[in-house]
Amino acid sequence: MENVTDLRTVEWKNNKVIMIEQTKLPNELIFVEYDDFNQVANAIKTLIVRGAPAIGVSGAFGLGLAALQSKATTKEQLLSDLEDARKILFATRPTAVNLGWGLEKIMNVAKIGETAEQIRELVISTAKKMADEDIEINKSMGKNGSVLFDDNDTIMTHCNAGALATVAYGTALGVIRATRESGKNVKVIATETRPIQQGSRLTAFELKHDGFDVSLVPDTAVGYSMANGLVNKVVVGADRIVKTGHVFNKIGTYQVATMAKQHGIPFYVAAPLSTIDMETKAEDVIIEMRKGSEVTGIGDKKTAPDDIGVINPAFDMTPPELIAGIITEKGVATAPFEESLTKLFQAN
Numbered sequence: 001m002e003n004v005t006d007l008r009t010v011e012w013k014n015n016k017v018i019m020i021e022q023t024k025l026p027n028e029l030i031f032v033e034y035d036d037f038n039q040v041a042n043a044i045k046t047l048i049v050r051g052a053p054a055i056g057v058s059g060a061f062g063l064g065l066a067a068l069q070s071k072a073t074t075k076e077q078l079l080s081d082l083e084d085a086r087k088i089l090f091a092t093r094p095t096a097v098n099l100g101w102g103l104e105k106i107m108n109v110a111k112i113g114e115t116a117e118q119i120r121e122l123v124i125s126t127a128k129k130m131a132d133e134d135i136e137i138n139k140s141m142g143k144n145g146s147v148l149f150d151d152n153d154t155i156m157t158h159c160n161a162g163a164l165a166t167v168a169y170g171t172a173l174g175v176i177r178a179t180r181e182s183g184k185n186v187k188v189i190a191t192e193t194r195p196i197q198q199g200s201r202l203t204a205f206e207l208k209h210d211g212f213d214v215s216l217v218p219d220t221a222v223g224y225s226m227a228n229g230l231v232n233k234v235v236v237g238a239d240r241i242v243k244t245g246h247v248f249n250k251i252g253t254y255q256v257a258t259m260a261k262q263h264g265i266p267f268y269v270a271a272p273l274s275t276i277d278m279e280t281k282a283e284d285v286i287i288e289m290r291k292g293s294e295v296t297g298i299g300d301k302k303t304a305p306d307d308i309g310v311i312n313p314a315f316d317m318t319p320p321e322l323i324a325g326i327i328t329e330k331g332v333a334t335a336p337f338e339e340s341l342t343k344l345f346q347a348n
Ligand SMILES: CSC[C@@H](O)[C@@H](O)C(=O)COP(=O)(O)O
Pocket: 050, 051, 052, 053, 158, 159, 160, 161, 162, 165, 166, 171, 198, 236, 237, 238, 239, 249, 250, 251, 314
């Protein structure tokens, strides 16, 4: 393998969905193959595939499998089977808006087909197109974001918003890749991102693999790193951004952004327009709560006593006043975000 970006996290091949099994990284690079949409739903739920754009495309591919699995011979029967599958796929993870976006896009296209065969063909070709477009979008986002970074910057990132969170190339890490491709030399500090350690297992893995100078810090060392001049910019991804510029991203993002503000360090968010939800209010976004065992142990090793309470939210909300810019494939939005994001959608 040359680069992690040479691989697709999720793809459609021979009427099957192929995924990199991320729960096995960084020690083993394993590809899993699914021919049942229920397996795809389970893969999303159990984080075999994760990251907002990657689960959006996975959901679309899941509907592709559902279309093939269905025995329907009429349009009505097939749409009803697809709707049943959509509900199962949608119920897997609540916070990332891309999942619902991807599913809705496929359902709308399915309705255009006149026969069951036409619908199957449309669903699969549209899902494949979404996967190809994800890479192109990331590259445009990368170019738009790269101008915000300078030679010799040390950039902090949180969680994994890289090639492994998208089909390939990445959102936040796409911006870092594009910055390097534009001839600038940058270093990266990746936070560990407890409890599931996407920072060490995935971000450090993919950046090291692609030849970046990457250092890992525990989440508790964010303040230290900033106070001691080890970081001069931050870029993270997002799972959902609402029109007011409130950003929902991996738990701990709010702490990183607050600390960046305290130290006068620009904090950027990189996300495709498909992650921007102009309809939902910040207070209505559902934060996924995950099982306590992720916190009471590390991997299989138990580290906390029995019979204690655990609070394990998977995401938090960063308010717009902490954000220097939202990098998208159509340009960079700045405060006031509602106006700026609306313009980017109009340019779309
Ligand atoms: C590009 S997805 C946004 C990321 O920064 C991050 O929050 C993320 O990887 C999603 O969380 P995850 O729970 O791993 O699916």
